[in-house]
Amino acid sequence: MxxxxxxxxxxxxxxxxxxxxxxxxxxxxxxxxxxxxxxxxxxxxxxxxxxxxxxxxxxxxxxxxxxxxxxxxxxxxxxxxxxxxxxxxxxxxxxxxxxxxxxxxxxxxxxxxxxxxxxxxxxxxxxxxxxxxxxxxxxxxxxxxxxxxxxxxxNSNQRKNIHLAAVFACNFSNHMYAIAEELLSKNNISFDVIKPLIIETALKTESLSPAKAQTGPAIRGDKAIMDSHLEMLSDDHELHALYKNLSNRIIKMGNQPNE
Amino acid sequence: MxxxxxxxxxxxxxxxxxxxxxxxxxxxxxxxxxxxxxxxxxxxxxxxxxxxxxxxxxxxxxxxxxxxxxxxxxxxxxxxxxxxxxxxxxxxxxxxxxxxxxxxxxxxxxxxxxxxxxxxxxxxxxxxxxxxxxxxxxxxxxxxxxxxxxxxxxNSNQRKNIHLAAVFACNFSNHMYAIAEELLSKNNISFDVIKPLIIETALKTESLSPAKAQTGPAIRGDKAIMDSHLEMLSDDHELHALYKNLSNRIIKMGNQPNE
Known part of the structure; x- marks a missing residue:
C-alpha cells in the first residue's frame, strides 16, 4: 500500500x-x-x-x-x-x-x-x-x-505514440487556432467570435469520432468555397499551400471506405 | 419590433x-x-x-x-x-x-x-x-x-474572413484530431485517452491567446523529440512533411517579437 x-x-x-x-x-x-x-x-x-x-x-x-x-x-x-x-x-x-x-x-x-x-x-x-x-x-x-x-x-512505445498523437491533437490544433487568430485580427475581428466554435468542435470528440465529425468545404467537396478561400490566401504562399494540403487530406480521408 | x-x-x-x-x-x-x-x-x-x-x-x-x-x-x-x-x-x-x-x-x-x-x-x-x-x-x-x-x-468581406478562419480553427483542427485518432488506433490505444487533452486545449482559448498558449516540442525548441517524432513518421511521407511544416511554422511564430 x-x-x-x-x-x-x-x-x-x-x-x-x-x-x-x-x-x-x-x-x-x-x-x-x-x-x-x-x-x-x-x-x-x-x-x-x-x-x-x-x-x-x-x-x-x-x-x-x-x-x-x-x-x-x-x-x-x-x-x-x-x-x-x-x-x-x-x-x-x-x-x-x-x-x-x-x-x-x-x-x-x-x-x-x-x-x-x-x-x-x-x-x-x-x-x-x-x-x-x-x-x-x-x-x-x-x-x-x-x-x-x-x-x-x-509500454514505452505506446507512450511515444501517444505523445506524437498529442502533438497533432493538441499542439498543432492550437497552431490552427493561432492562424485563425491572425486572419481575424488582420480584418479587425475579435477572436472572441470564434471561441464557441473552437470549444464545440473539441467537445464533439466526446461523442463522435473525428473522422466522422468532419465538417467544412473540403469534406462537402465544395470546390467554389475552397477556390475562394485559396484566392483570399494568395498573398501568403505558405498558408495557401497549407490550406490546399489539409483540404486534400480531408477529401482523401472522406473517400476512404467506411467500415 | x-x-x-x-x-x-x-x-x-x-x-x-x-x-x-x-x-x-x-x-x-x-x-x-x-x-x-x-x-x-x-x-x-x-x-x-x-x-x-x-x-x-x-x-x-x-x-x-x-x-x-x-x-x-x-x-x-x-x-x-x-x-x-x-x-x-x-x-x-x-x-x-x-x-x-x-x-x-x-x-x-x-x-x-x-x-x-x-x-x-x-x-x-x-x-x-x-x-x-x-x-x-x-x-x-x-x-x-x-x-x-x-x-x-x-460586412460580407469580414464574414468571408470569419468563414476562412473557421476552416482553420474548426475543420482543420478536427482533421488534426483525426490524424491523432489514426496514430493511436495503429498502436491499439483508445482515442478516449486523448479526449481530455483535446478539450482542455480548446478551453484554454477562453483565457489565453493561442499564440501565447502554444506548447509542445516545436515552441520549446526540443529538437531531440521532434527528430524522434519525424523518425516515427518516416513511413508516411505526407504526414512526415506535415509534421515538419507545422513545427517550422510554430518555431517561426515563436520567434516573432512579442508586443
Missing part, C-alpha cells in the same frame, strides 16, 4: 498533484525543490517538510514522485540517493530506463496540458502507468485510481 | 432556432419545408402551421428566416413570393446580394457548427448580422440579442 509520499519538484504539475493527494488523505512527507522558497510554498499547503537538498530526502517513504522540468530530470535522478520505495517520474517523453538505478521504478504520466492559472481536476485526467515489474504496476495503478477515473497501462 | 416570424426550412438549425424563439415568446406563424412531414414535425413543437408550398406563405409577417441547405437556398429565394417583412438567410457563405429581390433583407448568421443529436445553447452562440440598411441592421440586432449574448455586425 502506498501511503507516505515524497514530492521531488514543486512546479505546476507537482503542486496540483500534491494538493490532490493531500486532499485524498495521503501523507506527503517532504517536498523538494531546487529553490527552497518554492518547496516551502508547496510544503506549507500539503503539511510537509521543505528541502532544497536531495541528500536530506527520507529513505523510507513508499513513493517518490519526481516531477521536474525535462531538462533537469536526469540530473535530479542522478543526485537522488538510492531508496527502497517506488520511484516514478511524470514525464511523457523520458524513457523508463532513466530510472534503472532504483530497484522499484515506474512511470506515472498524467496525460494533460498544465498551465499556470488554470486549475485542473485530476479526476478526469488519464493517468498512464508503466513499470517493468507487474507488482509495481499493480501498486501504481491502485494508487492512481485513488485520484483519477481513467488509469491505464502502456 | 419583430414579433411574428415565419421559418423557411425545418432542418437542424431551423429547428433549434425555432425552439429557442418559441420559448422566448416569439410567435412562429408558419414552418415551410420541401418535405411536409418535416415541416409538421417542427410546426407541432412551435405551435405553428406547416406547409410545403412557398405560395402559401403569409405575406404580413415581420421576419422570414430562410434556413435551408446552401444548395437549395437560391431556388427557395427564387420561389418565395415578394413580402414586405424582413427576409434573412442564415448561411455563412452566401452573399447578401442573393436576397436583393426583397426590399428589406439581411443576414442572421449563427456562427457555430450544428450537428444532429447535439443540442446547442443559442445563448452562447455569436450571431453575425448584416444588412445594407442601418434600420434593418438595428432591428435584427435587437432581435438577435433576445436569444444570444454575442451579437455583432459584420
Amino acid at each position: 502506498i501511503r507516505n509520499i515524497i514530492l521531488i519538484g514543486a512546479g505546476n504539475l507537482a503542486s496540483q498533484l500534491g494538493y490532490t493527494l493531500s486532499k485524498k488523505g495521503f501523507n506527503i512527507r517532504q517536498v523538494y525543490s531546487y529553490t527552497l522558497a518554492n518547496a516551502e510554498l508547496l510544503a506549507d499547503k500539503v503539511n510537509a517538510y521543505a528541502t532544497d537538498n536531495l541528500n536530506e530526502i527520507q529513505k523510507d517513504a513508499d513513493l517518490y514522485i519526481i516531477s521536474v522540468k525535462d531538462g533537469a530530470l536526469l540530473q535530479v535522478i542522478n543526485q537522488l540517493p538510492i531508496v527502497k520505495g517506488i520511484v516514478v517520474h511524470t514525464a511523457g517523453s523520458v524513457n523508463i530506463d532513466a530510472l534503472l538505478k532504483f530497484e522499484n521504478n515506474g512511470i506515472l504520466y498524467p496525460f494533460q496540458t498544465f498551465s499556470k492559472d488554470r486549475d485542473v481536476e485530476f479526476d478526469s485526467i488519464p493517468i498512464l502507468i508503466e513499470s517493468d515489474k507487474p507488482e509495481i504496476e499493480d501498486k501504481l495503478t491502485k494508487f492512481a485510481k485513488c485520484f483519477s477515473k481513467t488509469v491505464s497501462s502502456c | 419583430i414579433r411574428n416570424i415565419i421559418l423557411i426550412g425545418a432542418g437542424n438549425l431551423a429547428s433549434q432556432l425555432g425552439y429557442t424563439l418559441s420559448k422566448k415568446g416569439f410567435n412562429i406563424r408558419q414552418v415551410y419545408s420541401y418535405t411536409l412531414a418535416n415541416a409538421e414535425l417542427l410546426a407541432d413543437k412551435v405551435n405553428a402551421y406547416a406547409t410545403d408550398n412557398l405560395n402559401e406563405i403569409q405575406k404580413d409577417a415581420d421576419l422570414y428566416i430562410i434556413s435551408v441547405k446552401d444548395g437549395a437556398l437560391l431556388q427557395v429565394i427564387n420561389q418565395l413570393p415578394i413580402v414586405k417583412g424582413i427576409v434573412v438567410h442564415t448561411a455563412g457563405s452566401v452573399n447578401i446580394d442573393a436576397l436583393l429581390k426583397f426590399e428589406n433583407n439581411g443576414i442572421l448568421y449563427p456562427f457555430q457548427t450544428f450537428s444532429k443529436d447535439r443540442d446547442v445553447e443559442f445563448d452562447s452562440i455569436p450571431i453575425l448580422i448584416e444588412s445594407d440598411k442601418p434600420e434593418i441592421e438595428d432591428k435584427l440586432t435587437k432581435f438577435a440579442k433576445c436569444f444570444s449574448k454575442t451579437v455583432s455586425s459584420c
Whole structure:
C-alpha cells in the first residue's frame, strides 16, 4: 500500500498533484525543490517538510514522485540517493530506463496540458502507468485510481505514440487556432467570435469520432468555397499551400471506405 | 419590433432556432419545408402551421428566416413570393446580394457548427448580422440579442474572413484530431485517452491567446523529440512533411517579437 509520499519538484504539475493527494488523505512527507522558497510554498499547503537538498530526502517513504522540468530530470535522478520505495517520474517523453538505478521504478504520466492559472481536476485526467515489474504496476495503478477515473497501462512505445498523437491533437490544433487568430485580427475581428466554435468542435470528440465529425468545404467537396478561400490566401504562399494540403487530406480521408 | 416570424426550412438549425424563439415568446406563424412531414414535425413543437408550398406563405409577417441547405437556398429565394417583412438567410457563405429581390433583407448568421443529436445553447452562440440598411441592421440586432449574448455586425468581406478562419480553427483542427485518432488506433490505444487533452486545449482559448498558449516540442525548441517524432513518421511521407511544416511554422511564430 502506498501511503507516505515524497514530492521531488514543486512546479505546476507537482503542486496540483500534491494538493490532490493531500486532499485524498495521503501523507506527503517532504517536498523538494531546487529553490527552497518554492518547496516551502508547496510544503506549507500539503503539511510537509521543505528541502532544497536531495541528500536530506527520507529513505523510507513508499513513493517518490519526481516531477521536474525535462531538462533537469536526469540530473535530479542522478543526485537522488538510492531508496527502497517506488520511484516514478511524470514525464511523457523520458524513457523508463532513466530510472534503472532504483530497484522499484515506474512511470506515472498524467496525460494533460498544465498551465499556470488554470486549475485542473485530476479526476478526469488519464493517468498512464508503466513499470517493468507487474507488482509495481499493480501498486501504481491502485494508487492512481485513488485520484483519477481513467488509469491505464502502456509500454514505452505506446507512450511515444501517444505523445506524437498529442502533438497533432493538441499542439498543432492550437497552431490552427493561432492562424485563425491572425486572419481575424488582420480584418479587425475579435477572436472572441470564434471561441464557441473552437470549444464545440473539441467537445464533439466526446461523442463522435473525428473522422466522422468532419465538417467544412473540403469534406462537402465544395470546390467554389475552397477556390475562394485559396484566392483570399494568395498573398501568403505558405498558408495557401497549407490550406490546399489539409483540404486534400480531408477529401482523401472522406473517400476512404467506411467500415 | 419583430414579433411574428415565419421559418423557411425545418432542418437542424431551423429547428433549434425555432425552439429557442418559441420559448422566448416569439410567435412562429408558419414552418415551410420541401418535405411536409418535416415541416409538421417542427410546426407541432412551435405551435405553428406547416406547409410545403412557398405560395402559401403569409405575406404580413415581420421576419422570414430562410434556413435551408446552401444548395437549395437560391431556388427557395427564387420561389418565395415578394413580402414586405424582413427576409434573412442564415448561411455563412452566401452573399447578401442573393436576397436583393426583397426590399428589406439581411443576414442572421449563427456562427457555430450544428450537428444532429447535439443540442446547442443559442445563448452562447455569436450571431453575425448584416444588412445594407442601418434600420434593418438595428432591428435584427435587437432581435438577435433576445436569444444570444454575442451579437455583432459584420460586412460580407469580414464574414468571408470569419468563414476562412473557421476552416482553420474548426475543420482543420478536427482533421488534426483525426490524424491523432489514426496514430493511436495503429498502436491499439483508445482515442478516449486523448479526449481530455483535446478539450482542455480548446478551453484554454477562453483565457489565453493561442499564440501565447502554444506548447509542445516545436515552441520549446526540443529538437531531440521532434527528430524522434519525424523518425516515427518516416513511413508516411505526407504526414512526415506535415509534421515538419507545422513545427517550422510554430518555431517561426515563436520567434516573432512579442508586443
